[in-house]
Amino acid sequence: MRGRWLLAVLAATSADAACTAIAVQSDPVDVSLRKYGDNVDECWDVSCTSPNAVGSLSFSVFGTQQGSDFVIVDATSYSGSTLPPDTPFAAGVTLNVRFTSNGDTITDTGFAAAATCTIPSTPAPVETCTNVVVDSTDPVSVEQLGYANDLDICWLLDFQCAGEAVAELIFTAFDTEPTFDIVKVGSTDYSGTTLPPATTFEASLRVGFISDEGVTKAGFSAQASCIVPSTPAPAVCSSVVVSSTATQTIERLNYGDGDDVCWQVSCSSSLADGSAVFTAMDTEESTDIVKVNGVSYSGTALPGGGGSVHTWRDGTFEVSFTSDENGVTGVGSPTGFSITVECALDECEVSGTTCTDAGQVCDDATRNVMNDWTCTCEAPTVGQATAAVAACTFDECDPSGCGSGQVCDDPDKDAAVRNNWKCTCIYPTEGEATGAPADCTLDECESEGCGYLQYCNDPTDGTTETGDWTCTCVTPSEGSVATGEDATCTLDDFYKRLDVRVHIAHRWRHRYRW
Secondary structure, three states, rough: OOOOOOOOOOOOEOOOOOOOEEEEOOOOEEEEOOOOOOOEEEEEEEEEEEOOOEEEEEEEEOOOOOHHHHHHHEOOEEOOOOOOOOOEOOOOEEEEEEEEEEOOOOOOEEEEEEEEEEEEOOOOOOOEEEEEOOOOOOOEEEEEOOOOOOOOEEEEEEOOOOOOOOEEEEEEEEEEOOOEEEEEEEEEEEEEOOOOEEEEEEOOOOEEOOOOOOOOOOOEEEHHHHOOOOOOOOOOEEEEOOOOEEEEEEEEEEOOOOOOEEEEEEEEEOOOOEEEEEEOOOOOOOEEEEEOOOOOEEOOHHHHHHHEEEEEOEEEEEEEEEEOOOOOOOOOOOOOOEEEEEEEEEHHHHHOOOOOOOOOEEEEEEOOOOOOOEEEEEEOOOOOOOOOOOOOOOOHHHOOOOOEEEEEOOOOOOOOOOOOOEEEOOOEEOOOOOOOOOOOEEHHHHHHOOOOOOOEOOOOOOOOOOOOOEEEOOOOOOOOOOOOOOOOOOOOHHHHHOOHHHHHHHHHHOEEEO
């Protein structure tokens, strides 16, 4: 009987039944007699209401006159103050409890007991499967052909294959009532008429079969044996060669179960720089895997955030994709992935397009666009050559610089000749610097002029100091000394006539002019 038992205490007295009947369902029922009197003779018949339940009587209080007043449980008498032991009784059995006291007026506290009934749990039946040893390449059979109703049978395939061998179970016939008559291989159920797939195993494998009480079919037959698994041939990858004027797309969209594909990617030129960029990504996380040069990606996040995930120059790299067979792909539409591959070529690195003329460098402004390279002159320059080899002209005085009182001169500034510039002093000088900055010594009287009857004086002749020359009158004069500019000197006519020759000699000696 299922469900919660209800407490029922049934007491009945009649002329032919002197004992009180107590029927126990689920909750404990009290069987007691407290503070009894003389000459008492009472009894109780205790039983369980369920035919499958077993009962027990347990005392919690006990006190009777020792040797005179007795509690009799199923023909066993107890008196005194010691609690009697628990008394079990089997299913369908009535337990009789009786109490008697004498008439000597000596009594005691009496007794109290509880009767309980429980249905014992049924232990799970120990499954006994037919043991089938799988230890060689000779197949052993597991079958149930022309099966009957209400079957519940099983086989335990005992794996004992040696070495690298594994065991394989292959069905050769299969016909059971769909949904109701079931073959279980491991934890997977099969029914109907479709042959279950081959199952390989390397430990014991249970095969079970149950049928209901209805329709039966032809049944099933399978064979198990040891096999040495063959090494699968490596996947043949598709070759993808990317030119320097276009991009290539590698993708697997709306993929299915059991995919195993790969691509070998290279640039058409060994001098090109290649890059791979994901533009779409939606695969089952952790199980459907895209690999780019050995790095694994899965899920919905765009690898590299939309940037390059792999770059290379020369040689090849591999893109591969594998999916499992659990029926789950990505979460969106379409599922799968897409990768754009680009090979960028610097034409200046290609033989035949380099700039060979003196002073030129090659520049390829836009990769993937052909024939747009230019030859550019090194700075500074007068001319520039574009898309062809041409001469560059250099004025090296621009970056060089000379010392104080010097000017730079590049006699071949209209050509590509290098390192032939020199520094030249501005005025007549006692020294000259060539090929590098150097100091010049200046006599400013060589370049400056004085007035009538004056001579020029440069007190710092032989140095680079400027602006300190003076003009001085030739003879004692009424005129003042002129400094740094022309001035007029006044002379006495007598001295002019008398000393004209002296004046002339003095002029040349002191560098004056009339």
